[in-house]
Amino acid sequence: MNEQSGYDIEDLQVGMTGTFAKTITEADILIFAGVSGDVNAVHLNEEYAASTPFKGRIAHGMLSASLISAVLANRLPGPGTVYLEQSLKFLNPVRPGDTVNATVQVLEINEARCRVLLQTICSVNGAAVIEGTAQVKVGSSVRRAAKAAA
């Protein structure tokens, strides 16, 4: 672990999981529209959204996806993680009031390059709403110790 309780490359094993969950409120959707500039009517206009196949307002896909960033940064690998790549498939809509559970699982570890590939899934009531993978870079306790001793 590093000073901020983040996992180093030597601490990680294939199969380890981390999770973060958050209820997506109407306020989250309004605020995300302002921060992103994405004012799509399907997120903000109930009358329009009710006329679409979604039958009502839905959250921005990138809002739910941002919870993956939170798991990676806060839990696994945790503080010190550098985000390199993310792929996202938006499978199902998220509605105001839904609790999104973001889960990551270590798929591959490249110790020489300090890189980790993780499966990333967001789900609501057990059903996947987003699937994909993330690639991140983490620190190395071995390299820190070598540097300190040099």
Next chain:
Amino acid sequence: MNEQSGYDIEDLQVGMTGTFAKTITEADILIFAGVSGDVNAVHLNEEYAASTPFKGRIAHGMLSASLISAVLANRLPGPGTVYLEQSLKFLNPVRPGDTVNATVQVLEINEARCRVLLQTICSVNGAAVIEGTAQVKVGSSVRRAAKAAA
């Protein structure tokens, strides 16, 4: 075009581009931390961030990426677009005060399935900070007309 001035599949051509730019302020970063739950010290703690290779606070990668969602939803293909997939490579950091320019360009059109593949690039001062592709679904004026006539 549909009723909301969004492009239908018949309106799109390979090579068409759309863009949306936004200055990423300190307020955006704080608000994004709250909405996403990503409270990584590199985004919020100047003393810590200054000690990292980034030499100061940087914006969340997903915050800049959310501007891609804005281009797709507001400009090209515009209103009515359904977000299916997004890949992201985080190439360079974005700092408070940077203006992020998100640009999308049509790469492939599948008229039968109403699907469009777009290249998606976010840049700061002309240098790419995020690269990737998006897949979206759009409407069809031909199918709407056929449905109305039926």
